[in-house]
Amino acid sequence: MGSQAMLNPLDPEEFRRQAHIVVDFLADYYLNIENYPVCSQVEPGFLTKTMPLSAPLQPQPIETILQDVQKHIIPGLTHWQSPGFFAYFQSNASTGNFLGEMLLTGFNSVGFNWLASPAATELEMVVMEWLLKLLQLPKSFSFSSNGGGVIHGSTCESFVCTLIAAREKKLSQRKADLGKLVVYCSDQTHFSLQKACRVVGISHNNVRSIQTKKSMNFQLSSDALLTAIESDVRAGLIPLYVCLTLGTTSTTAVDPLLALSEIAKRFLMWVHVDAAYAGSACICPEFRHFLDGVEGANSFSFNPHKWFLTTLDCCCLWVKDQSDLTKALSNDPELLKNKASDTKNVVDYKDWQIALSRRFRAMKLWMVIRSYGVTGLQEVIRKHVKLAKHFEALLIADKRFEVVVPRNFATVCFKLLAPNASNEDSKRLTQTLLDSLNASGLVYMTHAVIEGVYVIRVAIGATLTEEKHVHMLWDMVQEHATHLLASCADIE
């Protein structure tokens, strides 16, 4: 370098050369992914303590950098694409998605309004209409009515935007203090809702997290919701928003949408349906019934970046009345004025989200849908559900385990039973089983505590997971349990 000018950093031939190298690096990564411990086994500080303290002065060749990725980064990754990944909910990648990310990054067109990249806006509208049909969402959510869909970065962003829409609408209808507004959810609702409420200025004192019960499969009960609302109304508060969940994080419970939204409507509340995980399953006719009642909602969201072969970040949100969103979130600065926006005949997505700038996320969703087709996407869902069903059956047939709640989709919650063990002992035992399974490096699962019971959650959904991996998991669960129960017996 020095005084000599460097090659343009976007020189097409150098781009071509280096990008081909990285394609092979990643293809080899997927080939070898089972050689890495699923959950990273490094200690805190493994990288901050070994990396140089300052940025390099001179450019470094891609070959050197990739050696460092192999040596320093990969050991510190938790391998979410590993077939042994059964933790949290998966975020399952695919080739089609990867190609879409390549194209959208390559174009890097910043589509805050229609003009800044018409194709980015219109492809998003097209894809959101495709998905609307695929999920058989009511036509009221379509651009052809007063609704429409937008791709957000996360469910939390969708929570924040719909909360603001609801808040502004309510405060425009009746003069009231922000401190009077109340939000309802269940104790199984994703914890991001609490944070979203905090973001928009609704105190946790005004968020009702209604208790659910195992005996009702952790569904939000209509009676409990009604009681909570009526109590608030008597206290002079104003019911604002209720969040219903299709596929809760702990146990994939499904709230009864129809009954709950009817109650909410009586109190002129905003109803949001969060189907982050299980929405994807509803593209299969046999699961669509879980969505019955969604017509009562003001907004609906699901995350293709969980179970729709799409990587982060991709959360699809539909609203029944797009003006609810745009009234609350639009701005119209001189700098962005243009003829197309002035006509009001185009969608300017900046007014549907928090930030101004936005990635061309529709591209990856479009690539996924076209690369696999509806039949391919359904096949993926059905494969994972079938594997989970099989795993659940194996657990049920073995008296040492209890499947704590019935499986709805592809996630199984179970615990280890010990003869005459107290709840506390049983918790410790199941926790020890989880730790020992994860320590093997071959699999990675996480836990939940439901009605005081500690359970291992097995979320089946990584793209590379096949029948043999679930069999391996089952063999390991049996083996580790046998060992654990034997050592317990020894101690007794």
Place this chain on the structure above:
Amino acid sequence: MGSQAMLNPLDPEEFRRQAHIVVDFLADYYLNIENYPVCSQVEPGFLTKTMPLSAPLQPQPIETILQDVQKHIIPGLTHWQSPGFFAYFQSNASTGNFLGEMLLTGFNSVGFNWLASPAATELEMVVMEWLLKLLQLPKSFSFSSNGGGVIHGSTCESFVCTLIAAREKKLSQRKADLGKLVVYCSDQTHFSLQKACRVVGISHNNVRSIQTKKSMNFQLSSDALLTAIESDVRAGLIPLYVCLTLGTTSTTAVDPLLALSEIAKRFLMWVHVDAAYAGSACICPEFRHFLDGVEGANSFSFNPHKWFLTTLDCCCLWVKDQSDLTKALSNDPELLKNKASDTKNVVDYKDWQIALSRRFRAMKLWMVIRSYGVTGLQEVIRKHVKLAKHFEALLIADKRFEVVVPRNFATVCFKLLAPNASNEDSKRLTQTLLDSLNASGLVYMTHAVIEGVYVIRVAIGATLTEEKHVHMLWDMVQEHATHLLASCADIE
């Protein structure tokens, strides 16, 4: 397909084959990018009216999909990577960034907390410390003090998070109503701040957008700020937050950080410095003085996705006291409990941002810094500044044009002068010049209105822009102006 099982959607060899095809597609796109009109010339509905109304049932081969990208998508793109792109602020891509996006998408590890992907968290800490040193930010913003850095998706997210941090801190210190809190900025501050205030529940009645003047180069004046604050305090309101800008959107004005932050400190306010555009320039010693006084700020942000060879989305935020952020944004659900987090010895970035999930954005920034080195990154900044300086000199030397404000970085604001023209005529003339230049398809610029004057903004910063493109622009500006002024004279 049908009953026959499809190939796994992440089959390594199929991934390899298809990804290589897309690499070549994109390399060819960059080779041919000058053949496309910079700003898309399609009409609203061009894509929504031509795309199929439903998702395809069967998978489609990548070759077919890419034909559609070429035929249907590319004509609808505004080509932000074109060397003729001088609009808004650029978002300049690079090969190093692209490779980083490939890797982070390929791994798709969702690093909400340390354990979910230790490398994602620690590489982010490493890169943020590198940048801190490169920008010579005060050590108080470092992890080695009580501070630290995080990568957000946008400046708006950084506004929202720092506003919430300031809001929660203030309300914990003195019992007050949210409606009493006041935010200050200038009329040149990015309009996203107004939206961020709305998001966090601060009414626009409580946002003071202080008028700036051309005679002061559109800097926020200390006197005006002080007057506004004192007036609010007298009215019983509570000054909360001031946003200072380094490189405003219209004219790249730089607020005097030191004087303004000293005033704010007297009133115990949170000071945020938004250097979205011009922060990148401060890696060159000759521009670092613009950052003098940043030590008075509570938080500082800049966007590598503008002028640091990095694509959307990438906004770097530092705070002086990380507990300000985490107290306001943390949550600790059972589902995410783990030993590493329990020790409090690790950073869990979910508590530094709005959403839970996050992409491994540090990877692309690390790839950019290593691929080009500090010297390469400085060279890019200097090249653009030199081109802008040259363009400014050409305008100044031609009596038909006025450079309306002195250039600070690589953005030039000018208007066309017409003999004896009123301000309204001059506006119309400059607007017509802009429209005719953009209609050529060879260049794309946007406008601003400053103190009532309509100006053409030329933001030089696309990676592929070379001297010849700026010369082409200058030739076009002259030619179109000559034509325009001649037709005006004809009419007179």
